[in-house]
Amino acid sequence: MSEVLLEVRNIKKHFPIRSGLLQKVSGYVKAVDGVSFSMKRRETLGLVGESGCGKSTTGRVVLRLLSATSGEVLFRGRNLLAISGEELRRARREFQMIFQDPFASLDPRMTVAQIVGEPLAAHRLLSSGKERKERVAGILEDVGLDAAVLNRYAFEFSGGQRQRIGIARALVLNPSLVVADEPVSALDVSIQAQVINLLAELREKLDLTYLFIAHDLSVVKHISDRVAVMYLGRIVEMARTDELFANPLHPYTQALLSAAPVPMPGKKGKRLILGGDVPSPLNPPSGCPFHPRCFRAIQRCRSDAPESCEREGHFVVCHLYS
Numbered sequence: 001m002s003e004v005l006l007e008v009r010n011i012k013k014h015f016p017i018r019s020g021l022l023q024k025v026s027g028y029v030k031a032v033d034g035v036s037f038s039m040k041r042r043e044t045l046g047l048v049g050e051s052g053c054g055k056s057t058t059g060r061v062v063l064r065l066l067s068a069t070s071g072e073v074l075f076r077g078r079n080l081l082a083i084s085g086e087e088l089r090r091a092r093r094e095f096q097m098i099f100q101d102p103f104a105s106l107d108p109r110m111t112v113a114q115i116v117g118e119p120l121a122a123h124r125l126l127s128s129g130k131e132r133k134e135r136v137a138g139i140l141e142d143v144g145l146d147a148a149v150l151n152r153y154a155f156e157f158s159g160g161q162r163q164r165i166g167i168a169r170a171l172v173l174n175p176s177l178v179v180a181d182e183p184v185s186a187l188d189v190s191i192q193a194q195v196i197n198l199l200a201e202l203r204e205k206l207d208l209t210y211l212f213i214a215h216d217l218s219v220v221k222h223i224s225d226r227v228a229v230m231y232l233g234r235i236v237e238m239a240r241t242d243e244l245f246a247n248p249l250h251p252y253t254q255a256l257l258s259a260a261p262v263p264m265p266g267k268k269g270k271r272l273i274l275g276g277d278v279p280s281p282l283n284p285p286s287g288c289p290f291h292p293r294c295f296r297a298i299q300r301c302r303s304d305a306p307e308s309c310e311r312e313g314h315f316v317v318c319h320l321y322s
């Protein structure tokens, strides 16, 4: 696991807010505000944070489903944000997305064969119907579905089976990088572990690299090699999964871990309650953006933005460690 597949450099996504009769830009929502990380081939990076922290927007910018305000996304050394047209279309085969809601993301009027085979048709791959059918049947088998389901419709399946169909559709082009955006949060708890185990098996079998987005640390724990914690559009802590769970440094990570629903090595003592909601990214707090909710805030946290510090691959953005 040594080759760097993806390098994300200081990406920003600022959405303009327009107001008044002339719809003039009156401000910006800084949904992603300077995110950097790199991923090695076959690595899984868990990206975690509360709703609205910018994790899904980050995933969409990386896959060029949203344009970036600035920054670079180097995929095998090539900046995806600087390509367009046919070059981008060809590059898209290499990176795919698994969506959160298998009920909303699959067209109920299409058969499984049409849903899973559509990306092959869109990219004009495997022109013969027989070849396409064999490829679709093969990837369905990989996700644990029998080829007998080919002519059935998505609405006929349970949530877990629909997510398997969604995974098959994402993988049919044989991508290298997959962004899985909350892939189990719409599923029953009893099904979640099955789908996470399936994704882990497919990573080994198909040589995949995952950016695994979730709001719940316990979901990313079992599949991620490293975990990055996001708050208000920025990564505030990133480390190897075992290190992060055993030794969480950032007060926000400590609070998330203390609230996690399952026993964890890093979960010591009483639950840490975070006051208030995530502030608006339209008008983030001064200094450390976490200071209004932080139970360890000191005077300078209100005025000075903390820098990132790193010790043996464990990154944290907090004055307590600088």
Ligand code: SF4
Pocket (backbone or CB within 6 Å): 250, 251, 252, 288, 289, 290, 291, 294, 295, 296, 297, 298, 301, 306, 317, 318, 319, 320
């Ligand atoms: Fe809390 Fe200050 Fe650290 Fe921010 S910099 S997380 S407010 S202690």
